Amino acid sequence: MNSSSASPVVRITELKRSFEQGGVTIDVLRGIDLEVRPGEIVALLGPSGSGKSTMLQAIGLLEGGFEGKIEIAGVNATALDGDARTTLRRDHLGFVYQFHHLLPDFNAIENVLLPQLVAGRSQEEATARATELLVALGLGGRLDHRPSQLSGGEQQRVAVARALANKPGLVLADEPTGNLDEATADRVFGEFLKLVRGEGSAAIVATHNERLAQAMDRVVRLHEGKLE
Numbered sequence: 001m002n003s004s005s006a007s008p009v010v011r012i013t014e015l016k017r018s019f020e021q022g023g024v025t026i027d028v029l030r031g032i033d034l035e036v037r038p039g040e041i042v043a044l045l046g047p048s049g050s051g052k053s054t055m056l057q058a059i060g061l062l063e064g065g066f067e068g069k070i071e072i073a074g075v076n077a078t079a080l081d082g083d084a085r086t087t088l089r090r091d092h093l094g095f096v097y098q099f100h101h102l103l104p105d106f107n108a109i110e111n112v113l114l115p116q117l118v119a120g121r122s123q124e125e126a127t128a129r130a131t132e133l134l135v136a137l138g139l140g141g142r143l144d145h146r147p148s149q150l151s152g153g154e155q156q157r158v159a160v161a162r163a164l165a166n167k168p169g170l171v172l173a174d175e176p177t178g179n180l181d182e183a184t185a186d187r188v189f190g191e192f193l194k195l196v197r198g199e200g201s202a203a204i205v206a207t208h209n210e211r212l213a214q215a216m217d218r219v220v221r222l223h224e225g226k227l228e
């Protein structure tokens with residue numbers, strides 16, 4: 001089956017999200033439709049405040065309060081209860097944020113192991129997978145370093161390895177290199193793309209950076225609550 005005929009890893013229909021602030025309603029997402037195919041890497045561009053993070057949080061099943069439909073791997077997530085959503089998220093989604101959110105008391109390999117153990121993988125299997133990913137990201141010599149003993153670029157690489165650990169069909173990345181200097185951001189972003197492509201995962205990557213966006217398979221733009 002080629003990727004154009006494969007069913008989408010995510011399908012969003014008429015996604016809407018508003019916030020009440022001081023008695024005023026702000027309509028941030030005003031009806032978003034998007035389909036992402038397996039292995040497709042989509043850049044989500046838009047100015048600050050346009051709703052990129054809000055959209056990723058909805059797709060990541062991290063927040064309620066929206067209208068519309070979100071299907072992940074063919075499952076209508078909007079119809080699920082909390083536990084079933086958590087399982088769907090764990091089995092199909094990986095997350096990378098602007099700040100690494102690694103656990104400070106655990107070293108690199110443990111940070112990548114933990115989500116796999118939660119998903120029921122054996123310690124041996126999880127260790128092998130974590131090592132494979134960290135080595136692929138050039139961190140073979142940093143496996144037992146804690147986040148505070150790593151550079152910013154290294155911390156983000158560990159966060160990338162953690163996001164991919166459970167082989168998610170879809171990675172959601174919110175400004176994944178936004179906290180790094182330009183040269184480091186370019187390097188880490190290149191490694192991120194290579195690894196995601198190698199793994200065959202799809203991704204939606206929110207960014208301000210037009211140049212990084214052009215390296216992806218497709219660019220969509222958020223403007224006044226709609227995708228262009």
Ligand SMILES: Nc1ncnc2c1ncn2[C@@H]1O[C@H](COP(=O)(O)OP(=O)(O)OP(=O)(O)O)[C@@H](O)[C@H]1O
Nearest residue numbers: 019020021028046047048049050051052053054055
């Ligand atoms: N919990 C909330 N309560 C009220 N308003 C919110 C809340 N979360 C987001 N907003 C508003 O929604 C709009 C979109 O925010 P969002 O963080 O999604 O934008 P963004 O495109 O990711 O911006 P940036 O690129 O600066 O991260 C903003 O105007 C923001 O103030």
